[in-house]
Amino acid sequence: MPLYRDEAVVLRTHKLGEADRIVTMLSRRHGKIRAVAKGVRRTASKFGARLEPFMVADVQLYEGRSLDTVTQAESLASYGAEIATDYAGYTAACAIVETADRLSDADSSVQQYLLLVGALRSLSRHERPPGLILDSYLLRALSIAGWAPSFVDCAVTGAPGPHRAFVVQLGGVVADEVAPPGTPRLDEQTLTLLGALLTGDWVTAEASAEGTRAQAGGVIAAYTQYHLERGLRSLQHVDPAARHDPAQSESGA
Amino acid sequence: MYEGIVQELIDELGRLPGIGPKSAQRIAFHILQTESVDVSRLAELLTQIKERVRFCEICGNVSEEDTCTICRDPRRNAQTICVVEEAKDVVAIERTREFRGLYHVLGGAISPIDGIGPDDLRIKQLLQRLADGTVTEVIIATDPNLEGEATATYLTRMLQQPGLRVTRLASGLPVGGDLEYADEVTLGRAFEGRRVVE
Numbered sequence: 105m106p107l108y109r110d111e112a113v114v115l116r117t118h119k120l121g122e123a124d125r126i127v128t129m130l131s132r133r134h135g136k137i138r139a140v141a142k143g144v145r146r147t148a149s150k151f152g153a154r155l156e157p158f159m160v161a162d163v164q165l166y167e168g169r170s171l172d173t174v175t176q177a178e179s180l181a182s183y184g185a186e187i188a189t190d191y192a193g194y195t196a197a198c199a200i201v202e203t204a205d206r207l208s209d210a211d212s213s214v215q216q217y218l219l220l221v222g223a224l225r226s227l228s229r230h231e232r233p234p235g236l237i238l239d240s241y242l243l244r245a246l247s248i249a250g251w252a253p254s255f256v257d258c259a260v261t262g263a264p265g266p267h268r269a270f271v272v273q274l275g276g277v278v279a280d281e282v283a284p285p286g287t288p289r290l291d292e293q294t295l296t297l298l299g300a301l302l303t304g305d306w307v308t309a310e311a312s313a314e315g316t317r318a319q320a321g322g323v324i325a326a327y328t329q330y331h332l333e334r335g336l337r338s339l340q341h342v343d344p345a346a347r348h349d350p351a352q353s354e355s356g357a
Numbered sequence: 358m359y360e361g362i363v364q365e366l367i368d369e370l371g372r373l374p375g376i377g378p379k380s381a382q383r384i385a386f387h388i389l390q391t392e393s394v395d396v397s398r399l400a401e402l403l404t405q406i407k408e409r410v411r412f413c414e415i416c417g418n419v420s421e422e423d424t425c426t427i428c429r430d431p432r433r434n435a436q437t438i439c440v441v442e443e444a445k446d447v448v449a450i451e452r453t454r455e456f457r458g459l460y461h462v463l464g465g466a467i468s469p470i471d472g473i474g475p476d477d478l479r480i481k482q483l484l485q486r487l488a489d490g491t492v493t494e495v496i497i498a499t500d501p502n503l504e505g506e507a508t509a510t511y512l513t514r515m516l517q518q519p520g521l522r523v524t525r526l527a528s529g530l531p532v533g534g535d536l537e538y539a540d541e542v543t544l545g546r547a548f549e550g551r552r553v554v555e
Contacts, residue, residue: 152540
């Protein structure tokens with residue numbers, strides 16, 4: 105199969121040589137792909153903006169020994185231009201694609217691809233606060249990867265909740281009997297928000313207070329980075345305005 | 358694998374950007390076959406460049422003095438500053454001979470995925486240059502890619518102040534290209550930025 109074709113989201117790019125780039129993509133059927141796009145940095149390149157991060161493209165690739173080569177690319181959706189107009193959205197999108205890069209490999213599932221496309225589409229349409237989209241993406245991407253957290257029943261014994269002791273290492277909330285000494289307790293609003301972000305209950309998520317969002321964001325960041333076994337560089341650059349809700353600020357003013 | 362100093366030279370050359378092992382080997386053997394006077398000149402320049410070249414205290418461009426030739430030139434228009442990512446971009450814009458203002462080199466673009474945030478760029482220094490009110494226009498000339506656009510968005514947010522015009526370089530179809538090969542984003546930008554033909 106020297107030549108193949110697939111739909112893919114561009115996760116990130118690295119400069120290569122004089123005018124080339126190595127493009128990392130998450131594809132629908134072939135999982136994560138790393139390919140060389142020759143001459144893409146030239147202003148008259150046939151690829152143009154089609155292989156920029158956050159673009160969804162129909163790509164044709166030539167299979168190589170270590171890296172494939174992009175031979176053709178057609179845009180299916182371009183989210184990058186819209187996302188870049190909102191700095192908070194851009195920082196959230198960077199954290200999303202970095203997570204997708206770390207979670208996926210050549211055997212990555214189609215659900216990861218569809219979840220990523222959905223998150224980027226939502227960010228480009230400015231439908232919801234970017235921080236909520238990021239947090240919901242992180243929880244759902246981890247769930248697809250097999251690390252679904254529990255926010256109601258005990259993650260260790262399965263004892264019906266609600267429980268408030270949250271232990272990242274044990275996979276979510278745990279009953280008081282199994283909670284290690286000094287375990288932090290989450291308040292009810294934060295647990296409700298975490299559950300809403302995991303299931304995609306946007307009405308509940310968008311009704312949450314900014315303080316609750318910040319606390320949930322911290323819990324999700326810790327949970328994600330523990331399971332990825334390494335820090336996400338983008339997370340520390342997520343703009344504080346990403347969890348800001350203009351509608352809430354206006355009504356509170 | 359070569360012996361001793363030849364392999365050491367190949368290894369060092371191979372650490373340079375864009376130089377693979379084969380290119381490094383070719384350059385090393387070219388140096389071996391070149392007149393020793395030319396090699397001495399190259400070695401001297403490599404030593405001196407780190408000692409003599411520094412970054413301009415005002416704009417961040419490369420310079421052999423505390424300030425670069427552009428910042429020292431009294432004929433330049435001090436009311437306009439063009440913000441670029443790298444010193445290489447200053448040279449590219451100077452080649453056009455269209456711009457007579459001053460520059461500000463950021464030192465890169467905001468790229469959270471590479472761990473580069475606004476605090477890692479020379480944005481604070483730019484805001485300090487604007488504080489006395491001399492500058493009336495800031496032209497944002499970051500690269501027309503995702504990181505460049507996001508950096509432009511961030512700068513626009515930071516540069517909202519009375520009496521200051523913030524502009525962005527136009528983007529659209531490249532001269533000498535075919536319309537049919539233009540991607541949707543570029544063509545869309547070209548439509549947005551169309552102008553009346555006089």
